[in-house]
Amino acid sequence: MTTTPATRHTRERHTEAPGYTSHKADHLARLNKIEGQIRGISRMVTDDRYCIDVLTQISAAGRALQEVAVGLLDDHVRGCVTDAARTDPAHAEEEFAELNDTLRRALRL
Numbered sequence: 001m002t003t004t005p006a007t008r009h010t011r012e013r014h015t016e017a018p019g020y021t022s023h024k025a026d027h028l029a030r031l032n033k034i035e036g037q038i039r040g041i042s043r044m045v046t047d048d049r050y051c052i053d054v055l056t057q058i059s060a061a062g063r064a065l066q067e068v069a070v071g072l073l074d075d076h077v078r079g080c081v082t083d084a085a086r087t088d089p090a091h092a093e094e095e096f097a098e099l100n101d102t103l104r105r106a107l108r109l
Contacts, residue, residue: 019079020072027068034064069106 020027041057081099084092 018075019077020075023071023075027071030064030068030071034061034068037061037064073102 037057038061041054041061044054044057077099081092081095084095
């Protein structure tokens, strides 16, 4: 993964807990559920299940991962970006640049 200078600098400044800390258990629970779902998809392929059923489960797993991503993004905006905007305008600009880069990558799906 390539990082921009602003992204690298912003990551280096993150010495406090991540913005998702208060929702960490929720995110981990969802990721564990998705992990089980992926194992189930693998079993479906092993068991030669019907293609459409496998594709349906793959689509559901992708949506579930997107929901985790949206939750992490929400935590980042409400935590890191908002705090930077309140306390350090220069750092806020870096956070906004990083957020913009992240959204650009995500929307290239």
